[in-house]
Each structure stands twice: as C-alpha cells, then as structure tokens.
Amino acid sequence: MTYTAQMLETYPADVHLDHQQLASVIDCLTTCAQACSACADACLSEPAEELPRLARCIRDNMDCADICHTTAAVLSRHTGYDASLTHAQVQAAIQATRTCGDSCAEHADAHEHCRICMQACREAEEAMRGLLPKLQPSGRAPGKPSRTAPQQQG
Amino acid sequence: MTYTAQMLETYPADVHLDHQQLASVIDCLTTCAQACSACADACLSEPAEELPRLARCIRDNMDCADICHTTAAVLSRHTGYDASLTHAQVQAAIQATRTCGDSCAEHADAHEHCRICMQACREAEEAMRGLLPKLQPSGRAPGKPSRTAPQQQG
Amino acid sequence: MTYTAQMLETYPADVHLDHQQLASVIDCLTTCAQACSACADACLSEPAEELPRLARCIRDNMDCADICHTTAAVLSRHTGYDASLTHAQVQAAIQATRTCGDSCAEHADAHEHCRICMQACREAEEAMRGLLPKLQPSGRAPGKPSRTAPQQQG
C-alpha cells in the first residue's frame, strides 16, 4: 500500500470518495508532475538543433507539472470538501495532461523521455477521467452555496 | 510599472492578450496566493478556542494559495499558448478565490487577517472574471486541436 | 522501475550522480511532500479538542511539503548542474524533514496519520543524508564561480 493510500486509510473523518480510486489518482498526479519536470529539463539538454522544436513541449511540461502538483494537493484535502472547486481543478488537470501528452507524443519517436512522459500524462488523464463523474456537484438547491463539507455536517 | 508588466513589455513574441490587464491579473494572483499562505498560518496562531471554527478556512486558504500560484505561472507562459488550458485553469482559480473569499468573509469581523485575505481573494476573482471572456477558445474547426499557439504561426 | 528512474535512464546528457540513488531520493521527496500535505489536512479534521496541540505540526507539514516538492524539482534538473545550489537546497530539506518528522513523532501514538507521515519524513531524511556528501562542491579554484555544469563541458 502506498503512503497515499495509508494516509487515506487513517484519515480521522469521512472521505466521500472511494479510497483506492482516489489514492490511485493522487499517485498518478504526483508521478506525472515529477515526469513533466524531468522531461522539461531533459528537453533542455537535447542537442542545439533539437531545441527549437521542443520549446512548446517544455512549456507544456511546466504547465502540466504545476497543475498536476496543485491538483494532487487539492485532492489530498478533505476538510470542508468543496465539490465545485475539486471538479473545476480536476477538469483543468485533465486538459493539462491531454495537452502535454499530445506535445510529448509528437516527440515520442525521437526522444525516449518524451515517450515515457507521454505515458505518465495518459495514465494521469485516464485516472482523472474515471474520477471526474464522482466529483460532480449535485443536489444543490438553487442559490445554495456549492460547498458541501460532508464530514463537518451534523 | 511592476516587474510583471515589464516582463510582458519585453516579451520576444506576441502576447495575444492586453498586457496591462494580464499583468494586473497575474499580480492579483501572486498577491492572493501570498495572503492565503499568511492567513492559513495566522489562523493556526489564533487562541485554542478559535481553532475549530477556522479549520475549513485554513483548508480553503491552502487550496487557494496553491491554485492562484499555479494559475499565475500558467498565465505567465505564452510559448505555444493553449486557450483551452488557460481557460480551464482560470475557471478553477475563480472558484478557489470565491470559496476562500467566502470562508474568510465568515471570520472577517472576528479576525483582521481574514478580512484582508478576503479582500485579496475578491480582487483576484474580479480581475479573473474580467479576463475570462478573452480566454474563450474560439474559431476552432471541428476535430481540430484546441491549441492555437498564435505567436508561433507563420 | 519507477517513472523517475526511467526518466533518468533516458536523460540525453550525463547525470553526474548515481542514477539509482538519485531516483530513490527524488521518489522519497515526492512521497514525503504528498504525505505532509495529507497530514496537514488530516490534523485539521481531528476533533476540536485536539487541534490546538496540532497547530505546530500542521505548520511543519506545510513547510515540509513545500520544501520537499521544490527539492525534488531541483534534483530533477541536470542542465547546467550547480553543486552549490543543489547542496544548499538539500540541506534545507534535511532540516525540514527532521523538524516535521520530530513534530509528527510527538503525535504518532495518538494519530496514525502522524505516525505514517513521520515514517515518510524519516525515509526522505535518510535518503538525502546519503546523497549529501556526493553533492559537495569541490575542486573550485578561489574566486571561480561555484557552477560546475559538468554535463555541458567539452
């Protein structure tokens, strides 16, 4: 069991998502953030003639690293859980892994690090697409705030 | 002129957004991220009897700090500009500043740091709401990727 | 092989550190950063009477999460490698994992999440203590810059 899963198992309040699925998404996100940081720098160390065509990939790597890291942090917090915020941030991360995975795919044949980073992006994207429907804010009465804070009810 | 504005003025390619408005949004986001980090810690140093009711505010502060910081970084990158990604991340940040601003507002009368942090959240939210319509992906042919990369055309 | 190790194996230039050891340190740091984010929030969801004594632990969690994440990113970059900078940042991270591990240790009997987070901190600290001697800047002539950029020589 990863540390992420252990932390969920020992959480002192209810976590209103499937623990195993959530741990898997968080681990995919931290792995992807790390791969994207490494891929940005690997691109920078490619030979001079390769650099211009890698500029957009480096940029996408940096966005994806930042966004996946932040999304993992948001998904690791359950105090005062806010479905709308979580949903919006996961949607942005799905877009980031899609964009970065596509950029890396363009260079996957030429650069092994891009092929590996593409895999990490695809896995994170797929994991999040499986989680997204369960994050949908629902049952909100009109005019009510989106915040549901399930574990602090009562 | 802030450093953010100076960096935009000297950008070596086209930036397809109004420089002054973009610089203002980025500066609001970095200011808000900093205020939220400080507010989370200020809440932690409140007297023991105050802490339980501040738990959700601290959580919202941490989300908002992470998301605003990441959003400022995304908005500071123009190489291979991707309107869909930028739009999705700004939407998440609007939600984060709304959620955190509301949390701080609940404690604004009792805690000055919450009142100040609420202001920083509201300013960032308002600045982003003004920018959002200009980030809308548009004119995409069906099946075309969302990426527009305007400054690398030609 | 983790993605971190795969990225190192496919790096397009020399990495002047043992790949296996470096991958292990980076993975410990990302794991620790994630555990600390989760522990901060788990502490916030503890019952009201527990919160005051956990305030310092939450703060240490937040520092340790930020510092470990940044240190993993620095260690993932090899372009223009700067031994002095890497050494200084790893020293700060050793201090952060020591401080946070000690804080969590104080609550390890009462809170399982603190016990698990303490383990993650101890593992990251031990891994970094093993790496630190190999990061020592050396052989610098007086007055020469600390930058060594080994992989770009020649």
Add this chain to the structure above:
Amino acid sequence: MTYTAQMLETYPADVHLDHQQLASVIDCLTTCAQACSACADACLSEPAEELPRLARCIRDNMDCADICHTTAAVLSRHTGYDASLTHAQVQAAIQATRTCGDSCAEHADAHEHCRICMQACREAEEAMRGLLPKLQPSGRAPGKPSRTAPQQQG
C-alpha cells in the same frame, strides 16, 4: 502598505522579526519568483538560434522560481517558528538568486527580459542577505532542539 505588510500587522501572535523588513523580503521573493517564471518562458520564445545558449538560463529560472516561492511561504509562517529551518531555506534561496542573477546577467545585453529578471534576482538576494543574520539560531543549549517557537512560549 502591501497585503504582505498588512497580514503581518494583523498577525495574532508575536512575529520575532522586524515586520517591515520581513514584508519587504517576502515581496521581493514573490516578485522574483514571478519574474523567473516569465523569463523562462520568454527565453523559450526567443528565435531558434538563441535557444541553445539560453538553456542553462531557463533551468536556473525554473529553480529560482520554485525556491523563491517556497522560501516566501516559509517566511510567511510564524506558528512554531524554527530558526534553523528558516535559516537553511533562506541560504538556499540566496544561492538560487545568485546563480540565476548571474545567468541572466550573461544575457542582459541581448535580452531585455533577462536584464529585468536579473534586477529582480539581485533585489531579492540583497533583501535576504540583510535578513539572514537575524535568522541565526542562537542561544541553544547543547543537545537542545533547534526549535524556538517563540510565540508559543509561556
């Protein structure tokens, strides 16, 4: 008065550093982090023939952005203040702004964004060098932990 200064003025416990100096350091760090993120991307949008010589500058920008952001967050937290940790992180940030400022200086004549980013790095470095002596852990009895937690004494 910046939001950073206002947050310090309304902090609910003692802050054992000069408020004005501390606010100035934090603001320099967030400004520098933002400038470095922008400079990394501006370098990526330079013409193809410029990119190879900018690779190291981009890497240094990324390190400096991450480290300055984390250091600003650490300096914004005063609950359970730990002088050793703060001192070590500020030392790493001084090294990062020195390294990145030097990298940008090499390109300051050719690229305005590097000249501006160099200024932001120099200002942050100078501000931190003024603060560092006041962070020195002191008066610790042998064998005592480094933690001083001044605002929780009593």
